[in-house]
Amino acid sequence: MSMDRRQFLKIAGISSILGLGATAASATHNIWVKGLSPDEVAKNPEALNAQHWAMVVDMSQFKTDEDFQKTISACHSIHNVPDFKNPDGSVDLKDEIKWIWKAKYENAFPDQDNPYMEEKLKEMPFLVLCNHCENPACVRVCPTQATFKRKNDGIVMMDMHRCIGCRFCMAACPYGARSFNYRDPRPFIKTENKEYPTRTKGVVEKCTFCTERLAVGKLPACVEAAPKGGMFFGDLADKNSEVRKIIETRYTIRRKPELGTGPSVYYLIGGTEHA
Amino acid sequence: MLEKGLVGSKKYWAWLAFLGALAVSGVYYYLQQFNYGLGLTGLSRDVSWGLYIGQFTFLVGVAASAVMLVIPYYLHDYKKFSKIVILGEFLAISAVTMCILFIFVDMGQPMRIMNVVLHPTLNSVMFWDSMVLSGYLFINLLVGWVTLSSDRKGVPPPKWIKFFIYLSVPWAVSIHTVTAFLYAGLPGRHFWLSAVMAARFLASAFAGGPSLLILLALLVRKLTKFDPGKEQIQTLGTIVAYAMFANVFLLGLEFFTAFYSNIPGHMESFKYLYVGLDGHRELVPLMWTSSIFAAASLLMLVIPRIRKNETLLAFACIMLFISLWIDKGFGLIIGGFVPNMLNQVRTYWPTRQESIITLGVWAIGFLILSFLYKIAITVREESEGVEIEH
Secondary structure (H helix, E strand, O other): OOOOHHHHHHHHHHHHHOOOOOOOOOHHHOOOOOOOOHHHOOOOOOOOOOOOEEEEEEHHHOOOHHHHHHHHHHHHHHOOOOOOEOOOOOEOOOOOOOOEEEEEHHHHOOOOOOOOOOHHHHOOEEEEEOOOOOOOHHHHHOOOOOEEEOOOOOOEEEOOOOOOOOOHHHHHOOOOOOEEOOOOOHHHOOOOOOOOOOOOOOOEEOOOOOHHHHOOOOOOHHHHHOOOOOEEEEEOOOOOOHHHHHHHHOOOEOOOHHHOOOOOEEEEOOOOOOO | OHHHHHOOOHHHHHHHHHHHHHHHHHHHHHHHHHHHOHHHOOOOOOOOOOHHHHHHHHHHHHHHOOHHHHHHHHHOOOHHHHHOHHHHHHHHHHHHHHHHHHHHHHOOOHHHOOHHHHOOOOOOHHHHHHHHHHHHHHHHHHHHHHHHHHHHHOOOOOOOHHHHHHHHHHHHHHHHHHHHHHHHOOOOOOOOOOOOHHHHHHHHHHHHHHHHHHHHHHHHHHHOOOOOOHHHHHHHHHHHHHHHHHHHHHHHHHHHHHHHHOOHHHHHHHHHHHOOEOOEOOOHHHHHHHHHHHHHHHHHHHOHHHHHOHHHHHHHHHHHHHHHHHHHHHHHHHHHHOOOOOOOOOOOOOOHHHHHHHHHHHHHHHHHHHHHHHHHHHHHHHOOOOOOOO
16 A cells, blocks of 8 residues: 555554554554564664673773773763753753763662771772663663563563653663753754664663664674773673683672663773683 | 632632642743753652652642542441541542642653553553543543532432442552552662551551541531531541551551661661661651651540640641651652662752742642632532431
């Protein structure tokens, strides 16, 4: 059935009024408009696949502030993350959106510091991001499945077209990994990457482990931009993967493991050699 | 029957006009928020729920408290409540409506609200909360309407309505339990992660709701020919006293667990609220006001001589209501977010726009309440002296 744009909009409009389609955009669920089912879409042969994507961050490889900034901005620039600043140039903590950022040891791992701890370690910066938990609390609480865990590779994803902006996921995430668009983010995007969608106000967003890059055979942007040996990304279910080998042979820590969320981001603190 | 709400004195209409004006200013600022986004509020990445969700939580309690009239009357055959059960049911209707409105104004994408129904998610407490709240609204509309219509005609209500009346008892408990579960099951929010949360919610609801009912009953007596009754008000006073005692006791349990265990994560929110944390003392005066009002009102309520004096009773009820409003409508929500998940203290204070929107929702609730009470009271005034067996 072929139709022009005008017809499509008409039918989509009427069917949304009837409640047949949640939004006109979700055409595959609209009985009036036949779209492709997932099986009909060919997979990119280059795509990177895994059963359980996981990340190891070796903090000792991040030596300068520039190492951090390069990694963070690699992510934020390609994902159109807006930059909210106060008039004095400091970060606007109220509207701030961040997918990956720098946090001190005592903030990334609260209650694990001690009064005699080396000041350097206490103040040591860590890269923090969504942990893509095995038992994500955010997914458990979402009333619309707008945030969900991909069955095939364990990535915790966001559907920003379905999110109603209730922010229950933000209350539930024990890592503060989620940001809410308190206002239209578009005017605050430095240079828009046309390859990646921008967001509207009123929805929650977070790191996606770069699903869009994995789908075309690229590693996550942060991993690519990190200093050599700073970040590893791979399949934790694969015994021969680099991440698995590191975790099996070195002492790694995870954020708040006692909560049972099963974070998939592991940290190496010291030492330079790796498996 | 609806027409009875449209006939009234100049005073009645002036009151409705006043509420209407407040509601309109609320709508005006809501439209601004709708255009700009929730950035118009004081909310942030760190404190992502605030005044709106606090009001919602508090009002679920007010709604649930109707059961404190239904149980004595229908389950214990306490006949004296026959004329005022309707006041509880109509209060519940207006409270649930406010709850729904507060959820709505808190949403980032309100136009997508139907997604909750289109993609029902059984593992989300919020899904269940929306189900039980709409169910409770329906039950109270049905029961209130059917029983009042029968009263008006001077006949006993139909037998089938009993089913819904009995259903409303566990249902009322469910709305507040499920609301507590929104908070009490989140890993990492130590302040909320408490097994007594639902019990505490119910206790504060059964104190706060009936205390508002006492005030409303006193007002009704003053302003209309319908007298809810001296003894009825005293019975409500006793209910408020017991429930408030349970509430203060349960809050004490929270303090014990946090401070005797000495676990930092469990103590920090309490410290922020009551003494300040990292130099931030924004909520300290409010929380102490709440504590002092709670203690004073409880003391006044447990001394029979004071409770029996209606002026002092009203005074105690006002203090109690304010105390619970601060505790549950504000402190409980903000306390859960401070310190944040990275153990930093980031504070929150509602903006002017946010406060006016909040006031607007309350005004809409009181508009509905005034309208419904007008109907109920007119029916009561007309059927004065007629005893109907329910």
